Amino acid sequence: MDIVALSGSVSNKSYNTALLNAISQLSPDHINVTVLESLQNIPTFSPDIEDQLMPELVASFIDKIRRADGLIICAPEYAHGISGVLKNALDWMVSSDALVLKPVVIMTVSTSGLGGVRAFSSLVQILSAMNSHVVIDASLCIPYAKLKFDDSLNLVDEITIKAIDVSLLSLERTIDQRNA
Numbered sequence: 001m002d003i004v005a006l007s008g009s010v011s012n013k014s015y016n017t018a019l020l021n022a023i024s025q026l027s028p029d030h031i032n033v034t035v036l037e038s039l040q041n042i043p044t045f046s047p048d049i050e051d052q053l054m055p056e057l058v059a060s061f062i063d064k065i066r067r068a069d070g071l072i073i074c075a076p077e078y079a080h081g082i083s084g085v086l087k088n089a090l091d092w093m094v095s096s097d098a099l100v101l102k103p104v105v106i107m108t109v110s111t112s113g114l115g116g117v118r119a120f121s122s123l124v125q126i127l128s129a130m131n132s133h134v135v136i137d138a139s140l141c142i143p144y145a146k147l148k149f150d151d152s153l154n155l156v157d158e159i160t161i162k163a164i165d166v167s168l169l170s171l172e173r174t175i176d177q178r179n180a
């Protein structure tokens with residue numbers, strides 16, 4: 001089973017990217033989690049750009065998501081919303097079929113006590129508008145990031161590690177049901 005994982009943060013010291021790296025390491029052998037490249041080089045979306053003129057980088061990014069069995073998005077919350085780079089990347093996919101019925105797990109990691117729940121709920125709305133299958137019971141809001149990761153950005157919180165196991169199981173079940 002091939003899962004791609006997308007970070008909504010372009011920070012070099014991102015907790016959200018660190019969570020994706022942890023998920024990739026914790027996933028069982030039969031679930032291959034590939035962390036996609038940083039969104040920082042994705043150009044600004046414009047609806048005036050025809051499909052044939054879509055930048056190669058964007059086309060290849062969308063293709064990786066289209067071919068995957070499922071997608072995990074880990075997103076920071078900025079000013080009670082999602083990051084601009086993430087919204088921009090999603091806007092590129094609105095008129096494609098890449099996310100239609102795709103099982104998508106949303107995770108938000110925040111240094112605050114609310115765990116990025118407002119970005120989480122915004123992502124549920126955006127992905128629903130794109131007809132994705134948001135796997136709510138596999139999705140997580142993770143608060144107080146500084147307590148969950150060590151100084152080298154290794155995930156050290158046992159409860160979060162358990163929650164990731166459960167989340168991957170739930171995503172796997174959803175994909176199996178979809179493919180049955």
Ligand SMILES: Cc1cc2nc3c(=O)[nH]c(=O)nc-3n(C[C@H](O)[C@H](O)[C@H](O)COP(=O)(O)O)c2cc1C
Binds near residue numbers: 077
């Ligand atoms: C400009 C800015 C705005 C932020 N706004 C919020 C916010 O609205 N809610 C929140 O929970 N955290 C907020 N934070 C804190 C982020 O949760 C924290 O920086 C987190 O580590 C960002 O994710 P990252 O480490 O993956 O980049 C903000 C951080 C920055 C830099």
